[in-house]
Amino acid sequence: MQTKKGIPVSPGIAIAPAMVLDGEDQPIPRRTVAPTQVPHELQRLDDALAASSAEVQELKDKTTARVGPELAAIFGFHLGMLADKSLVGEIRSAIENQRVTAEFAVYSVLKAMGKKFLQAESRYMRERVSDVWDLERRILRHLIGKARDELAHLDHNAVVIAHDLTPSQTASLDRSKIKGIATDAGGLTSHTAILAHALGIPAIVGLEDITGQVNTGDMVVIDGQRGVVTIDPDAGQLMQSRKEADRMVALGDLLGEIRDLPAETKDGTEINLQANIEFPNEIGQALNNGAKGIGLYRTEFLYLASKTEPTEEEQYQTYLEAINNLDGKPLTVRTLDLGADKMDKRHNTGNDSSERNPFLGCRSIRLCLQNLPMFKTQLRAILRASTAGPVRIMFPLISNIMELLQSKMILGDVMEDLEDQGIAYGENIPVGIMVEVPSVAIQAKTFCREVDFMSIGTNDLIQYTVAVDRGNERIASLYSGAHPAVIMLIRDVVRAADKAGVDVSLCGEMASVPEYTMLLMGLGLRSLSITPPALPEVKQIIRAVSIDQCRRVARKATTFDSDREVANYLRDQLSKAIPGVFDGRSIGY
Numbered sequence: 001m002q003t004k005k006g007i008p009v010s011p012g013i014a015i016a017p018a019m020v021l022d023g024e025d026q027p028i029p030r031r032t033v034a035p036t037q038v039p040h041e042l043q044r045l046d047d048a049l050a051a052s053s054a055e056v057q058e059l060k061d062k063t064t065a066r067v068g069p070e071l072a073a074i075f076g077f078h079l080g081m082l083a084d085k086s087l088v089g090e091i092r093s094a095i096e097n098q099r100v101t102a103e104f105a106v107y108s109v110l111k112a113m114g115k116k117f118l119q120a121e122s123r124y125m126r127e128r129v130s131d132v133w134d135l136e137r138r139i140l141r142h143l144i145g146k147a148r149d150e151l152a153h154l155d156h157n158a159v160v161i162a163h164d165l166t167p168s169q170t171a172s173l174d175r176s177k178i179k180g181i182a183t184d185a186g187g188l189t190s191h192t193a194i195l196a197h198a199l200g201i202p203a204i205v206g207l208e209d210i211t212g213q214v215n216t217g218d219m220v221v222i223d224g225q226r227g228v229v230t231i232d233p234d235a236g237q238l239m240q241s242r243k244e245a246d247r248m249v250a251l252g253d254l255l256g257e258i259r260d261l262p263a264e265t266k267d268g269t270e271i272n273l274q275a276n277i278e279f280p281n282e283i284g285q286a287l288n289n290g291a292k293g294i295g296l297y298r299t300e301f302l303y304l305a306s307k308t309e310p311t312e313e314e315q316y317q318t319y320l321e322a323i324n325n326l327d328g329k330p331l332t333v334r335t336l337d338l339g340a341d342k343m344d345k346r347h348n349t350g351n352d353s354s355e356r357n358p359f360l361g362c363r364s365i366r367l368c369l370q371n372l373p374m375f376k377t378q379l380r381a382i383l384r385a386s387t388a389g390p391v392r393i394m395f396p397l398i399s400n401i402m403e404l405l406q407s408k409m410i411l412g413d414v415m416e417d418l419e420d421q422g423i424a425y426g427e428n429i430p431v432g433i434m435v436e437v438p439s440v441a442i443q444a445k446t447f448c449r450e451v452d453f454m455s456i457g458t459n460d461l462i463q464y465t466v467a468v469d470r471g472n473e474r475i476a477s478l479y480s481g482a483h484p485a486v487i488m489l490i491r492d493v494v495r496a497a498d499k500a501g502v503d504v505s506l507c508g509e510m511a512s513v514p515e516y517t518m519l520l521m522g523l524g525l526r527s528l529s530i531t532p533p534a535l536p537e538v539k540q541i542i543r544a545v546s547i548d549q550c551r552r553v554a555r556k557a558t559t560f561d562s563d564r565e566v567a568n569y570l571r572d573q574l575s576k577a578i579p580g581v582f583d584g585r586s587i588g589y
């Protein structure tokens, strides 16, 4: 039995055999398989070699047609290696004799081969090493891609162990089979973490080298409360984890009872509790958990989940489904927030790993403003759907007033086009922005003149305020919503919005973390948008406190110099307000 501690991002206990996924760009750890799995690994190898050969042959044919056979000859070298009996024999024998995974066999044999090439006398041979690496990546891509595809068709429960998962990979996991997630990389508000939480899958990120410690098939316990992974648990540990899992189900039932009660403080102040979603099918759970509407619909997941760019009609149907699912409750549609860790190479906008600084790069509204046809298509679809129910349009990552004015102008153009074409859209659609860049928080008063509403996106606001990448596990301890500078920015935005009579909400993950509920209410927020599973717990806190109490907490919290003091104080205040609230929990930041 072995345990590893990481960053807990989605509560719950998962007990299941591991399914380990390697990453093409990561060193492949030496992992063994059971003797009965050896034929399966050999078959996987054969499939990956065949797929690689077909791919290289196609490349060779295309290159020959385009630039002639001389330049295409290089692919002949790749094909030669793929058909080389002694090379393939060496990889096969590693699987058969050492019982390693196909990935490790390919990785280790081709690495050794590359090293030999590098030491060769002949310059020609030394230069061929890049072809060896190229081939290695190609075969690994097929092996790993296949393993990821297999995840969607598992016939048994499993816990996914991976270096990292992209948001679209996380979104496509089969929730009935995947019981938990543990990754080497990631931070508390990385999009994979947010999605795992929204999907209700217990998850731990930032474990650094969990992929090197676990073999596929090993029994694993994920404790998404404490952030602990147990590998090969003994009987005692298993029993304790099962008891804990039962206790959490019972707690969930208890919280379920407050679902239909108002989100109202003891002294009668109502808080507008809404939910964050990525897909319309999450709306059912959000409403069941008591949401009064959707405060953040992350529409980019529609793009991330499909292989081609969704058409206007597909988007229209999806937004319509969301509006209909809400049955008259409001829907805040955020326009595309692609880029950074929500990568999408299809749009060829440079938002892939080749962008030097993706979080400061061409993401979100910047990307939309550089891709007007894509932006306008989305706006048309939202507007058309808006005849079916109350919709608000929200622009993400605004950092400059000109961007907002330009975005509003484009929205106006799209409205005019629709009018010219005699196509209806909703009347008086409120238009707002995410406040997630410090420049906008500081200039909140100016922005209030141009918007109907604002929603504070603390996930990004924190990272840009304290210069800490929200997905980087190595600096995760520096990423904190309790940082005094972050609290001051929230306070100032709420004040500016209140003064201007602009509706203000907070939809970052901070709103879903119970430690912050009293602080946020004390800072003046009366509207929060939360990940659906966290709604009952936050409502429980709202109902247990008074606004005066929250104001006192906020006043005191703004006197501390460090995030640690603020965090300790908030935990302390919450456990005084609701004794026992932290039993078995360490989630929060």
Ligand code: PEP
Pocket (backbone or CB within 6 Å): 194, 296, 298, 337, 436, 456, 457, 458, 459, 460, 461, 507, 508, 509
């Ligand atoms: C945020 O930044 O706080 C936010 C809600 O947006 P996202 O997490 O999608 O970046």
Ligand code: MG
Pocket (backbone or CB within 6 Å): 396, 436, 457, 459, 460
């Ligand atoms: Mg954001």
